[in-house]
Amino acid sequence: MTLEIPDANDAVPCPLCGDHEGAVVGEKGRFGMPVRNVCCATCATVYVSPRPTAAAMAEYYRSTYRKHYGAVGYIGPDGQRAAPGDSGYEAALQQWHGPQADNALLLGETRKGASVLEVGCRHGRTLELMRERRGILPFGIEPGETEAEEARRAGIDCFTGALEDYEPGSRRFDQIQWFHVLEHVHEPLQALLKLRRLLEPEGRMIIEVPNVYEPYGSLEGNFFQNVHLVSYSPRTLPALLRRAGFEPTRVVDGGALFVVARLNPHVSAAELPLPYSPALLGESADDTSWVATRLGNYANLEQLAELCRAGRAPEELAPMVLRCLRFPAFTSHLLDVCALFVERLVARGQLDPAIAVLLAVVNGPHPAEVRAEFRTFAGRLGALPEQLAAAG
Ligand SMILES: [Zn+2]
Numbered sequence: 001m002t003l004e005i006p007d008a009n010d011a012v013p014c015p016l017c018g019d020h021e022g023a024v025v026g027e028k029g030r031f032g033m034p035v036r037n038v039c040c041a042t043c044a045t046v047y048v049s050p051r052p053t054a055a056a057m058a059e060y061y062r063s064t065y066r067k068h069y070g071a072v073g074y075i076g077p078d079g080q081r082a083a084p085g086d087s088g089y090e091a092a093l094q095q096w097h098g099p100q101a102d103n104a105l106l107l108g109e110t111r112k113g114a115s116v117l118e119v120g121c122r123h124g125r126t127l128e129l130m131r132e133r134r135g136i137l138p139f140g141i142e143p144g145e146t147e148a149e150e151a152r153r154a155g156i157d158c159f160t161g162a163l164e165d166y167e168p169g170s171r172r173f174d175q176i177q178w179f180h181v182l183e184h185v186h187e188p189l190q191a192l193l194k195l196r197r198l199l200e201p202e203g204r205m206i207i208e209v210p211n212v213y214e215p216y217g218s219l220e221g222n223f224f225q226n227v228h229l230v231s232y233s234p235r236t237l238p239a240l241l242r243r244a245g246f247e248p249t250r251v252v253d254g255g256a257l258f259v260v261a262r263l264n265p266h267v268s269a270a271e272l273p274l275p276y277s278p279a280l281l282g283e284s285a286d287d288t289s290w291v292a293t294r295l296g297n298y299a300n301l302e303q304l305a306e307l308c309r310a311g312r313a314p315e316e317l318a319p320m321v322l323r324c325l326r327f328p329a330f331t332s333h334l335l336d337v338c339a340l341f342v343e344r345l346v347a348r349g350q351l352d353p354a355i356a357v358l359l360a361v362v363n364g365p366h367p368a369e370v371r372a373e374f375r376t377f378a379g380r381l382g383a384l385p386e387q388l389a390a391a392g
Contacts, residue, residue: 003068005033005226006052006060014040015047015188015230016240017276022049023292028220031068035226043239043281044291046212046231054186057227058162061143065227093125101129104177107250107260108204110134114174117141117198119163120181124151139173141166163191168198177206180256182237183228189273192244196263196272204262205246209237211257212291213330218306219299232257233291239280245272254332290328297327305337308344318345318353325360331367338374342381355383362391 013020022038025046029035039046052060076082076092083089104126110116112135118127121140124147130136140158142148148160159166163185176195185191199205210216212231215223224231232240237259238248246261267274278285301324307313314320321341338361345354358378362371379388 004060004064005068006056008034008036008048008050008052008226010053011050012047013049014038014043014045016040016045016236016243017043019043023288025292025295026220026224029224029226029228030222032221033226035220035224037224037231039288039292039295041288043236043276043278044233044286044288045236046233046291046295048226048229051186051229052226057186058143061227069227097125097129100126100179101133103208103258104130104175104206105134107206107252107258108175108177110136110175113137115139115172116175116177117173119176119178119195120184121151121156121158122147124154124156124158126177126179127151127156128154136175163194171198172200172203173198174200174203175206176203179208180210182207183209183230183232186229188230188240189244192241192246193272196245197269199263201263201265204249204260205241207237207241207259207261209257211253211255212295213253214255214257214332215295215298215302215330218302219295233286235281235284235286238282242280243273243276245269245274293328294330297324297329298333300324301329301333301337305340308340313344313348317341318350318356321357322360325357325364328365331370334361334366334370342377346381351382355381355387359383359387359391 014022017040019040019042021041023041024036025039026035026037035048036050037046038049074082074092074096076088077095078088080088082092104110115137116127116130117139119141121127121142124140127138127140131138138156140151140156141163142151142158142160143162145160148158151158176199182188195205209232210228212233217223234251234253234257237257238251241248241259241261245264245267247264248259248261250260252258304317304320338357341357342354345357355378358374358381361374362378375388375391
């Protein structure tokens with residue numbers, strides 16, 4: 001089967017600040033495709049450039065995307081992947097959309113009878129469950145014709161097409177939500193500006209996207225994808241929302257990234273979009289080298305972790321890990337993979353190398369609480385008092 005993959009020949013500026021300079025943090029994406037991810041020199045947003053044009057991508061989504069990435073499937077309660085028509089599909093669908101509906105109701109503090117717009121609602125299952133659980137009035141925007149039709153069959157009022165093409169008239173919503181959609185959007189600032197006009201004055205918007213500070217799987221073999229045009233962080237997504245006249249009220253940063261926002265009452269439509277300024281990133285902005293270094297180290301640590309999980313840990317595991325631990329890492333990933341490395345080394349009877357890994361974290365450029373935890377761990381594993389005294 002030959003797949004028509006659009007060429008990435010459109011070099012674009014940073015979607016948050018408009019700068020053209022940046023550090024390359026990835027040259028490949030899922031399926032080994034050439035996908036160049038850049039970390040902006042000014043605001044540290046990670047985005048794809050060059051990329052295919054919006055028209056080429058729209059055609060790709062219409063004709064090829066599902067063949068390329070596989071049919072829409074869900075992981076069921078039994079851990080098995082289930083596609084439409086499989087016996088476990090209904091249970092798997094429920095397992096994914098049930099918690100998503102609960103999250104939306106919780107984060108949105110959705111009242112009974114609220115009007116809720118979901119951008120990219122697919123078959124409408126989340127909206128359907130929210131209607132069952134809270135009596136909402138659902139509305140969906142869905143470019144996929146088959147899925148929009150499925151949503152309508154479930155009784156969900158649905159516009160078939162892209163957000164840009166939707167003409168709302170005077171219609172306004174109490175809640176707007178999108179789950180894993182914004183990262184696919186070519187002009188996210190324009191999309192947010194449009195949605196701002198669709199939100200009731202007291203309304204809320206909920207966005208869920210992959211979190212670039214918590215990648216999953218191999219960085220270039222799984223996390224980076226040709227369809228994920230921007231990889232947002234807990235700093236950059238709130239900043240983009242602020243430019244579009246929103247006020248982020250909650251950022252939930254664990255695994256995926258959730259941001260809840262309402263309209264900023266202090267800016268008028270005429271001022272929008274607000275110009276970029278570093279203050280939009282908040283007090284604890286992370287600079288380009290902070291992000292780029294951690295992404296590079298994530299890729300190296302994850303590669304070693306994958307070998308360990310596959311039972312193919314290299315003989316020289318400990319020295320390879322020690323080299324990585326001299327550099328900063330994303331904390332939750334560091335905790336996960338170091339536990340794995342130590343377990344494998346101990347299982348091989350390599351107690352001293354296991355202790356060396358723990359002490360390398362204690363001595364490395366890692367957060368104080370992580371270093372303290374690993375210090376305790378090293379003591380329990382039998383690190384000598386003088387080793388602990390010498391460590392950080
Ligand atoms: Zn930027």
